[in-house]
Amino acid sequence: MKRNTNWLLATALLVVGLCVAGTAAAQVTLEVMDPRGEIPPPPTIGINPRVPELAGKKIVLVDNGKFGADNFLDVIAQILKEKYPSATIVMYPKPSAQTITDMPKWYPTVKQQGDLFIFGVGD
Amino acid sequence: MPGVYFTTTEFLDDAKSAAKDRGMPGIRMIALPADKYYRARATDAELQPIAAAVFDQMVDDLVRPLTAEEAKPSQIQKQHENTNIKVTGTDYEDAYQKVNDLFLDSRWADGLPIVPPTPKLVKAMLAATTRSPDEVVGQVAPKNGTATVEKIAVNSVMAGAKPEYFPVILAAMDGFVDKHFDLTHVQASTGSFTPVVIVNGPLAKELNFNSGIGMLGHGWRANSTVGRALRLSLLNIGQTWPAVNDMALTGRFEAYTFFTFAEDEAKSPWEPYHVSLGYKPEDSTVMVATSGNPLVLGGGAVAPWTAQGILNTVVERTSNVVFGWVHSQTYILVLHPDCAYELSKLGYTRKSLQEWLYEHTSIPYEKLITATSGFGHASEIDEIQQSIADGRIRPDRAQVFKDALKPGGKVPIVQSPDDFHIVVAGGSPGYTLLFSYPGPNWAHETKKITGATLTKAGH
Numbered sequence: 001m002k003r004n005t006n007w008l009l010a011t012a013l014l015v016v017g018l019c020v021a022g023t024a025a026a027q028v029t030l031e032v033m034d035p036r037g038e039i040p041p042p043p044t045i046g047i048n049p050r051v052p053e054l055a056g057k058k059i060v061l062v063d064n065g066k067f068g069a070d071n072f073l074d075v076i077a078q079i080l081k082e083k084y085p086s087a088t089i090v091m092y093p094k095p096s097a098q099t100i101t102d103m104p105k106w107y108p109t110v111k112q113q114g115d116l117f118i119f120g121v122g123d
Numbered sequence: 124m125p126g127v128y129f130t131t132t133e134f135l136d137d138a139k140s141a142a143k144d145r146g147m148p149g150i151r152m153i154a155l156p157a158d159k160y161y162r163a164r165a166t167d168a169e170l171q172p173i174a175a176a177v178f179d180q181m182v183d184d185l186v187r188p189l190t191a192e193e194a195k196p197s198q199i200q201k202q203h204e205n206t207n208i209k210v211t212g213t214d215y216e217d218a219y220q221k222v223n224d225l226f227l228d229s230r231w232a233d234g235l236p237i238v239p240p241t242p243k244l245v246k247a248m249l250a251a252t253t254r255s256p257d258e259v260v261g262q263v264a265p266k267n268g269t270a271t272v273e274k275i276a277v278n279s280v281m282a283g284a285k286p287e288y289f290p291v292i293l294a295a296m297d298g299f300v301d302k303h304f305d306l307t308h309v310q311a312s313t314g315s316f317t318p319v320v321i322v323n324g325p326l327a328k329e330l331n332f333n334s335g336i337g338m339l340g341h342g343w344r345a346n347s348t349v350g351r352a353l354r355l356s357l358l359n360i361g362q363t364w365p366a367v368n369d370m371a372l373t374g375r376f377e378a379y380t381f382f383t384f385a386e387d388e389a390k391s392p393w394e395p396y397h398v399s400l401g402y403k404p405e406d407s408t409v410m411v412a413t414s415g416n417p418l419v420l421g422g423g424a425v426a427p428w429t430a431q432g433i434l435n436t437v438v439e440r441t442s443n444v445v446f447g448w449v450h451s452q453t454y455i456l457v458l459h460p461d462c463a464y465e466l467s468k469l470g471y472t473r474k475s476l477q478e479w480l481y482e483h484t485s486i487p488y489e490k491l492i493t494a495t496s497g498f499g500h501a502s503e504i505d506e507i508q509q510s511i512a513d514g515r516i517r518p519d520r521a522q523v524f525k526d527a528l529k530p531g532g533k534v535p536i537v538q539s540p541d542d543f544h545i546v547v548a549g550g551s552p553g554y555t556l557l558f559s560y561p562g563p564n565w566a567h568e569t570k571k572i573t574g575a576t577l578t579k580a581g582h
Contacts, residue, residue: 029211030218033240033277034203035231037268037360041199042146048125049194050186068164072129072155075167075174076181083178111124116185120129121155121164122138123313123370 051116054080058088060114064103069121076118090114126151127184129177133157133366137311140368144266149193151184153177207242226281230364233354233379237281248276251286252293253574260293261300263361264307265368270296270360275352278359282351285344287330290575291409292352295320298411298568299357305564309413310363317375319414319455319558320350320383321546323397324407325580326572332385336550339382350380353411376416382558384548390460391547392467399473400569407581410544412453412567414558421462424552430465433555434479441536441559442484453560453567454537455544456480459553477540485533504528 051057059080061073077089090113092106110117128150130138135154142150155173163169210225212218222239226232238244249256249272256273263270272293279292299306299318309316322332333343341347363369388395397408420436422428437456458466466476494503507524510516516524520538527534537543544567549556560566575581 027211027213028215028218029209030215030222030239031207031209031241032222033207033242033245033273034205035226035240035274035277035281035355035359036203036362037263037266037270037274038205039202039266039268039362041201042144044146044148044196044198046194046196047147047149047151047189049189050125050184053186054182068160068170071164071167072160072170072174075170076178078167079174079178115124117124117126118129118181119126121160122128122130123134 054084054087054116056086057084057116058090058114060090060092060110060117062092062106062110062117062119064120064122066121066123072121073118076120088114125185127181128152129155129181131155131157131160134370136367137370141265143199146199147196148199149189149196153180153184231359232281233351233358235379237355238283240277240280244280245273245276248280248284248286248289249273251289251575251577253576254293260296263300263357265311266362268360268362270300270356274360275356278355279348279352282348282355283344284348284352285330287575287577288345288349288352290572290578290581291322291326291330291345291349291407292356293574294409294570294572295349295353295411296356297570298409299353301568301570303565304411304568305413305566306357306361308564309566310357310361311369313370313372314415315371315373315375316413316415316560317377318353318381319410319412320353320381321396321410321412321455321548322349322383322385322407323388323395323410323546324402324572325405326407326575326578327385327388329578329580334385334387334548336553338384338548338550339377346383346385347380350377350383353381353383354379382414382417386546387460387548390463390551392463393473393547396473396544396546397569402569402571405580407572408569409572410567410569412455412544412558413560414453414455415560417457417556417558420555420557421459421553423554428462430462430469433462434466434483437480437557438483440557442486452537452562452565453542453544453558454480455546455556455558455567457549457556457558458545458547459549459555460547460551461553462555463547473545474540476545477543480543481535481537481540482533484536485527486536488528488530488532488534491534507534 061077063069063073073091077091080087080089092110128138130152132154135152138152142148155177159173163173210218210221212221219239223236226237227234252272254272256271258272260270260272260275262268275293275296276289279289284292298304309318330345331343332345338346357363365371365374386396395404397406398404402408418440420433441454471479491503507528511521511524517538524534526532572581
C-alpha cells in the first residue's frame with residue numbers, strides 16, 4: 001500500500017513538473033532597447049530669498065512679448081500702485097517678435113533695475 | 124532677485140517642465156485660468172478681475188519665506204538607466220502586444236504601434252552605417268537628450284525603416300542638431316510648424332523615395348519610415364509630448380512622418396538642388412527645414428494655370444506684410460515638373476528665378492512705415508533695424524537693408540536670393556507648394572549622406 005502511494009505521488013509530481021516546464025517553454029521574452037535619450041540632470045538651483053514686504057521696493061514687470069501680456073502687467077501695475085504707493089514700478093519694454101528668443105540676455109539688465117520681478121504671461 | 128512667474132493653466136505643465144530642465148524646480152508660478160485669460164487679454168478692463176483675483180497670491184509668493192526645499196532643492200536625478208527592457212508574454216503575439224502597450228503607455232511612441240527594437244534588429248540597423256554606435260550626433264532640444272547613433276537606430280527600428288534608409292536618417296539628424304538649427308522652436312512652438320525633409324542625389328532613387336504623385340502622402344516606405352524615424356527620434360531623444368512641452372495648439376501637420384520626399388531630379392530642367400549648393404551630382408544629401416503648412420498653388424488637374432501666374436501669386440502672398448514677418452528666413456518653393464518646365468521655357472534658371480523672386484517680393488519702404496509685425500506691437504521698420512543691429516541680418520547683407528530703409532527703397536523679404544530654395548517634385552499635372560518659415564531663428568540645414576554600407580550611393 002505504501003509502495004503504491006509513493007508511486008502515485010511520484011507520478012503526480014512528474015505530471016505537475018511537466019506542466020510547469022511546458023508553461024515555461026511556451027513563454028516568450030522580448031528584450032528591447034530603450035529609445036529615450038539620456039539627459040544629464042542639470043545642477044539644481046534654489047530660488048532667491050523673498051523680501052519682507054513690497055513697500056518701498058523697485059518692482060520690474062517683465063513682458064514676455066506675447067499678445068496681451070502688456071495689458072495684464074498694466075493691470076498688475078495699477079493695483080500695485082494703489083496698494084503699495086511707495087513702491088517703484090518699472091515696466092520692462094516688450095520684446096519684438098525677432099528678439100523674443102534673446103530674452104535671457106536681458107535678465108542681467110532686469111536685475112540691475114529692481115529688487116523684485118514679475119514675469120508674464122507664459123504663454 | 125526674487126520673482127514670480129505668471130503662466131496659464133494650459134501651460135503650467137510646460138512651465139514646470141522647463142523650470143525642471145533648467146534646474147530650478149522651485150520657481151513660484153501662478154497659473155491664470157486659461158478659459159478666462161485668453162478671452163480677456165485684449166483689454167485692461169477685461170483683465171482687471173483676473174489680475175485682482177490672483178494679486179494676493181502674487182504678493183504672498185514674493186514675501187513668503189522659502190521652504191528648505193525651495194532654498195536648496197534636492198539634486199534632480201537621472202531619469203532612467205540606459206538598460207535593455209525585458210517583456211514576457213505567453214507567446215510571441217502576447218509579448219509583442221505587451222511591448223507596444225509599454226511603449227505607448229510610457230509615451231515612447233507616436234500613438235501608432237511600433238516594431239519592437241530588439242538588439243538583433245538594432246544591430247542590423249547599425250550595420251547599415253560605418254558610423255560608430257557610440258558616436259554622439261548631438262543634443263536634441265528641448266531637454267537636450269543625447270542622440271547617439273545607436274539611439275537613432277533604436278527609433279529607426281521602431282519606425283519600421285529598412286536598414287538601407289539609416290544613413291539618410293542619420294544625416295537628417297545631423298541637420299536637426301546642428302548648432303545653427305533652432306530645434307526648440309519646431310519641437311515646442313504653439314504654432315503648427317513641422318519639419319520638411321528633402322532627399323537629393325542618387326540615393327533617393329536607389330531607395331525609391333517618392334517624388335511624384337502622392338509624394339507627401341502614404342504608401343512609400345522610404346518617405347514614410349524615414350520621416351517617422353525622425354519623428355520618433357525627436358520625440359524620444361528630445362523628450363517632448365503634446366500639451367506637456369510640445370505646445371502646438373492644433374498639433375503639427377504631417378506629425379507622424381513629416382513632409383518627407385525627394386526631388387525629382389530626372390524631371391527637373393535644372394541641375395539637382397544639392398548641386399546648386401555646391402555638392403557633386405554623385406553626392407546624396409538631405410535637407411531638413413522648419414516650415415508652416417504649405418501654400419498650394421496652381422490648378423492641378425482641374426483648372427488652367429500659367430507659370431507666370433504662379434510666380435505672381437507667390438509674390439502677392441509673400442510680399443503682403445500681413446502674411447508674415449519681413450525678412451523670413453526660408454522659403455522652399457516646390458515646383459511641380461510642368462511648372463518648372465514652363466519656367467525653363469521662359470528662360471529661367473534656378474538662380475535667375477531666385478533673383479526674380481528676391482527682387483519682386485521686396486516690399487516698398489512706404490508700405491512698411493505703418494506696418495507692425497510679430498505679435499502686433501513692434502513696427503516692421505524697428506524690427507529690421509534691430510535685426511541689423513543684433514546681427515540677425517547677416518553683416519554681409521546689412522548694407523542692402525540699410526539702403527532700403529528710406530523713401531523709395533525696397534526691403535527684401537529674405538536676406539539673400541538663395542533663401543528661396545527651389546526644388547522640383549510632384550505630379551504631372553501637379554500643384555506647386557510654397558513652404559515658409561518666418562523665423563525668428565535659422566532653421567534649415569543640408570547635410571551630405573555618408574557612411575552607407577548597404578547601398579551603391581551614400582558612402
